[in-house]
Amino acid sequence: MKCTKCGGKAVVPIKRHNAAFCAEHFFEYFENQVERAIKEHRMFRRGDKILVAVSGGKDSLAVWDVLLRMGYEAHGLYIDLGIGEYSQRSKEKVLKFAEQRGATLRVVSIEEEFGLGTPEFARKAGRPACSACGLNKRYLFNREALRGGYDVIVTGHNLDDEAATLLGNILNWNVGYLARQSPVLEATAPNLVKKAKPLYRLTEREIASYCVLRGIDYIVEECPMAKGAKSIEYKYLLNQLEELSPGAKARFFFGFLEKGRPHFEAEQEKVEVRPCQVCGQPTTAEVCAHCRMLQRVGAAAAP
Amino acid sequence: MKVTVPIPVKKVYEMKGPKRVQEILKELGLPYESVIVIYQQDLLTPDAVVPDDAEIEVRPAISGGEA
Numbered sequence: 001m002k003c004t005k006c007g008g009k010a011v012v013p014i015k016r017h018n019a020a021f022c023a024e025h026f027f028e029y030f031e032n033q034v035e036r037a038i039k040e041h042r043m044f045r046r047g048d049k050i051l052v053a054v055s056g057g058k059d060s061l062a063v064w065d066v067l068l069r070m071g072y073e074a075h076g077l078y079i080d081l082g083i084g085e086y087s088q089r090s091k092e093k094v095l096k097f098a099e100q101r102g103a104t105l106r107v108v109s110i111e112e113e114f115g116l117g118t119p120e121f122a123r124k125a126g127r128p129a130c131s132a133c134g135l136n137k138r139y140l141f142n143r144e145a146l147r148g149g150y151d152v153i154v155t156g157h158n159l160d161d162e163a164a165t166l167l168g169n170i171l172n173w174n175v176g177y178l179a180r181q182s183p184v185l186e187a188t189a190p191n192l193v194k195k196a197k198p199l200y201r202l203t204e205r206e207i208a209s210y211c212v213l214r215g216i217d218y219i220v221e222e223c224p225m226a227k228g229a230k231s232i233e234y235k236y237l238l239n240q241l242e243e244l245s246p247g248a249k250a251r252f253f254f255g256f257l258e259k260g261r262p263h264f265e266a267e268q269e270k271v272e273v274r275p276c277q278v279c280g281q282p283t284t285a286e287v288c289a290h291c292r293m294l295q296r297v298g299a300a301a302a303p
Numbered sequence: 304m305k306v307t308v309p310i311p312v313k314k315v316y317e318m319k320g321p322k323r324v325q326e327i328l329k330e331l332g333l334p335y336e337s338v339i340v341i342y343q344q345d346l347l348t349p350d351a352v353v354p355d356d357a358e359i360e361v362r363p364a365i366s367g368g369e370a
Contacts, residue, residue, distance in 0.1 A: 205339060
């Protein structure tokens with residue numbers, strides 16, 4: 001297989017673009033897709049202070065790497081979830097990545113914050129692990145971004161994540177989520193930091209390929225708490241569709257953004273957002289879902 | 304050849320080579336879209352032929368959970 005641009009040996013074929021690239025031209029393609037995502041959705045500008053949520057996995061390290069290469073002021077935020085050896089190994093990967101690049105990294109520990117690691121926390125909260133973990137992470141991302149004066153929080157969400165989430169939301173007709181699913185979530189309330197997903201145009205295979213070709217040492221193993229997650233099943237189904245019809249995932253998600261989401265957005269009822277009485281972060285209730293969860297678990301939140 | 308699939312549980316398969324990557328993936332039941340194939344720190348495309356004495360890694364690229 002030959003590179004579409006230079007005729008050299010290709011290492012990454014991309015059927016949906018009817019193309020294949022050598023390493024050099026794949027990096028060019030990758031940066032172009034990220035640049036396009038940033039510009040089309042006005043995610044951030046040069047000079048903005050960016051906080052990248054990093055887990056040690058391929059997506060978050062890839063987005064941090066590419067933003068640093070593109071010259072953005074991107075700092076990392078690692079949340080130690082307290083999931084035994086998995087968290088230790090992922091933390092080592094993130095520390096090494098930051099050290100090699102001389103990049104700024106903030107580290108927060110769930111155990112130090114709330115007194116419990118994620119498995120025990122989720123059990124006490126009576127929630128599925130991914131749900132409790134997601135709520136903790138979203139709270140800490142926003143709090144750390146506010147504390148550090150960041151303009152935007154960046155996550156490593158990719159095309160497969162977005163297509164799988166969309167499939168799940170459609171299968172269950174979660175119209176509220178369908179109205180909000182977007183590559184950029186604006187800061188629509190005081191104390192809410194904007195969120196952006198610059199990798200949303202790239203697939204997981206492309207991102208894993210980027211990491212291997214760039215020599216990024218990411219944690220390959222799956223989070224032990226995510227085993228059996230619906231999102232993984234949806235991704236396999238979508239990849240089977242992609243094999244039959246290259247570009248299916250991109251058409252599904254990009255088509256939704258263009259033609260589907262505006263409909264759900266228009267239908268959505270306006271809800272009043274106010275500061276949580278406990279932590280001050282924005283919520284539609286008197287006490288936010290995160291603080292209610294902490295109350296159930298018997299932990300206290302630092303404002 | 305030796306084919307290692309590291310996750311969800313590490314498995315090592317012995318296969319007779321030479322064989323194309325797309326045939327290896329078909330035998331493993333893994334769509335190319337959901338994996339990367341690594342040989343000597345380089346990536347193999349579906350049309351690449353893997354020699355009998357090679358050791359390759361078929362690494363799933365899919366991750367899950369709520370972000």
